[in-house]
Amino acid sequence: MATGVQWNLITPEQAREHQVQQRQVRGAQAVRVRGLTRRFGEREVLKDLDLDIAPGEFVALLGASGCGKSTLLRILANLDREISGTVDVAARRAVAFQAPRLMPWKKVWHNVVLGLPGRQDRTKAIAALEEVGIGHRADVWPKVLSGGEAQRASLARALVREPDLLLLDEPFAALDALTRIKAQSLVAELWQRHRCAVLLVTHDVEEAILLADRVLVMKDGVLAHEETIAMSRPRNVASAQFGRIRANLLGWLGVHQPH
Amino acid sequence: MTDDIAVINTAFGQVAASNTGAIGTSARRQGILRERIKPVSASTKGVPRWLRRASGPVLVVLVWHLASVTGLLPKEVLAGPATVVSSAANLIATGELQQAMWVSLMRALVGLAIGGSVGVTLALCAGLFRLGEDLIDATMQMLRTVPNVALIPLLIIWFGIGEAPKIALIALGTAFPLYLNVYAGIRNVDSTLIEAGRTLGLSRAALIWHVILPGALPNALVGLRYSLGIAWLALVFGEQINATAGIGYLMANAREFFQTDVIVVCLVVYALLGLAVDFTVRTLEKVLLSWRPAFNGT
Numbered sequence: 001m002a003t004g005v006q007w008n009l010i011t012p013e014q015a016r017e018h019q020v021q022q023r024q025v026r027g028a029q030a031v032r033v034r035g036l037t038r039r040f041g042e043r044e045v046l047k048d049l050d051l052d053i054a055p056g057e058f059v060a061l062l063g064a065s066g067c068g069k070s071t072l073l074r075i076l077a078n079l080d081r082e083i084s085g086t087v088d089v090a091a092r093r094a095v096a097f098q099a100p101r102l103m104p105w106k107k108v109w110h111n112v113v114l115g116l117p118g119r120q121d122r123t124k125a126i127a128a129l130e131e132v133g134i135g136h137r138a139d140v141w142p143k144v145l146s147g148g149e150a151q152r153a154s155l156a157r158a159l160v161r162e163p164d165l166l167l168l169d170e171p172f173a174a175l176d177a178l179t180r181i182k183a184q185s186l187v188a189e190l191w192q193r194h195r196c197a198v199l200l201v202t203h204d205v206e207e208a209i210l211l212a213d214r215v216l217v218m219k220d221g222v223l224a225h226e227e228t229i230a231m232s233r234p235r236n237v238a239s240a241q242f243g244r245i246r247a248n249l250l251g252w253l254g255v256h257q258p259h
Numbered sequence: 260m261t262d263d264i265a266v267i268n269t270a271f272g273q274v275a276a277s278n279t280g281a282i283g284t285s286a287r288r289q290g291i292l293r294e295r296i297k298p299v300s301a302s303t304k305g306v307p308r309w310l311r312r313a314s315g316p317v318l319v320v321l322v323w324h325l326a327s328v329t330g331l332l333p334k335e336v337l338a339g340p341a342t343v344v345s346s347a348a349n350l351i352a353t354g355e356l357q358q359a360m361w362v363s364l365m366r367a368l369v370g371l372a373i374g375g376s377v378g379v380t381l382a383l384c385a386g387l388f389r390l391g392e393d394l395i396d397a398t399m400q401m402l403r404t405v406p407n408v409a410l411i412p413l414l415i416i417w418f419g420i421g422e423a424p425k426i427a428l429i430a431l432g433t434a435f436p437l438y439l440n441v442y443a444g445i446r447n448v449d450s451t452l453i454e455a456g457r458t459l460g461l462s463r464a465a466l467i468w469h470v471i472l473p474g475a476l477p478n479a480l481v482g483l484r485y486s487l488g489i490a491w492l493a494l495v496f497g498e499q500i501n502a503t504a505g506i507g508y509l510m511a512n513a514r515e516f517f518q519t520d521v522i523v524v525c526l527v528v529y530a531l532l533g534l535a536v537d538f539t540v541r542t543l544e545k546v547l548l549s550w551r552p553a554f555n556g557t
Contacts (some may be wrong), residue, residue: 006386006388006389006392076456078458079454079457079458082525093459094459095455095458097451097455099451101451101452101454101455103452103455103456103469103470103473104550104551104552105473105474105476105550106469106473106550114456114459114461114469115456115459115460115465117463139551141549142550143551143552144551157459161459161460205500
């Protein structure tokens with residue numbers, strides 16, 4: 001699909017093979033990955049990777065840029081199938097990207113319910129937009145939304161699908177500092193309510209510790225470290241325990257702070 | 260007001276003075292050189308913009324009129340505006356002009372409808388399917404370099420000298436710009452949006468309908484505009500082929516009798532029809548593309 005939008009006209013044999021690849025399995029985990037390897041040419045971006053995410057669990061995936069964390073998310077979102085290994089992932093899943101990726105030619109509420117089966121349900125869209133605090137922006141074009149509003153619309157679009165698994169690809173990275181704080185607490189709140197499993201890909205250590213049950217550190221295509229965050233919510237950035245965890249994680253990321 | 264400025268200036272002077280040794284201190288002691296920013300509303304007063312824009316064409320017509328009244332421009336070379344207006348009134352009164360306009364407009368639209376459908380259909384096949392691209396694109400890229408007008412002799416041999424070659428010429432001319440632009444539009448749809456569409460669970464048909472086609476629409480309208488321009492050009496050429504009705508026929512007749520006034524009327528009608536069609540496309544763009552961030556009309 002690298003060349004853009006074209007499709008090959010596939011033969012029935014290929015179609016059957018396609019279905020085999022997409023077969024559904026039931027399991028206790030929202031994500032179960034075994035021995036996942038992804039190569040770009042000679043370079044192994046993901047090396048024999050294992051990952052489990054329990055239903056309702058909030059997992060943050062930390063890593064320096066280029067370490068393969070976004071590649072993993074794209075594989076879980078079924079946007080990249082050039083892989084070897086076993087990948088089982090919740091069938092009901094939704095993605096929010098770093099850029100909101102709203103269709104500019106659809107009004108905000110149409111964007112929210114795009115792809116849902118059946119009639120375009122406006123009340124459902126409004127309810128989802130209200131949940132993220134921008135119900136009053138339902139009837140505008142995406143171009144007039146601010147960065148924070150667009151990202152909220154993108155979250156609404158993900159949550160209206162009632163996913164078992166929510167994949168977040170650095171959703172706050174492009175927001176300004178104040179908007180980011182608000183968006184983070186919104187995500188925490190939405191997760192408390194929806195109780196879906198979340199995989200948050202980020203390079204912001206504080207964000208990971210604030211939100212996640214478990215923080216994974218990815219390094220050179222493997223999960224180098226795993227840290228379970230036992231602190232009660234809401235978490236205090238200024239607490240001593242927070243500071244210890246942060247220093248530890250930063251150490252795993254290769255950043256050593258002076259004391 | 261002036262007192263205020265004086266007070267502020269002294270205050271600045273003192274600050275500057277305390278900062279001894281800095282460059283420009285002595286100059287600043289006299290006060291900072293300032294300019295007042297004028298609000299944009301103040302600068303647009305005076306002659307309205309449309310009036311200024313209209314003055315150019317009015318001047319041209321005026322010079323033309325003076326030249327023909329004084330005899331500088333003989334009637335056989337170019338009739339004056341007064342004569343042109345009266346002969347236009349004549350042609351309208353007899354109904355000749357309306358009928359000719361209708362015939363020409365229909366030719367252009369039928370040609371465009373045929374050429375446009377072919378162009379868009381081929382563009383969709385080439386844009387959406389790899390097999391289509393392999394079969395269609397190279398052929399179209401090769402054929403588009405042939406000047407349409409050069410095909411007139413062949414078209415006459417194939418279709419005779421009736422309506423068919425005129426419409427075929429217009430259809431040929433309009434198919435290519437639409438093909439090229441719709442195809443480019445499809446291929447340039449933002450791939451991140453296509454990915455987003457796939458994560459939303461859109462089927463292939465839904466992806467085409469909700470993401471790819473709207474994304475290609477701006478380019479398609481550019482293509483439509485080019486096509487309309489070419490449709491008009493092809494119409495002028497096509498109507499030189501033994502026309503028995505239409506504006507080209509009116510012109511050919513006028514040429515026989517050296518009626519430069521009628522020729523000018525026909526030229527003006529061509530221009531007006533072109534303007535009307537362009538206006539239609541602009542309106543279409545306003546309605547269909549109001550979502551675009553780059554859209555600057557209202």
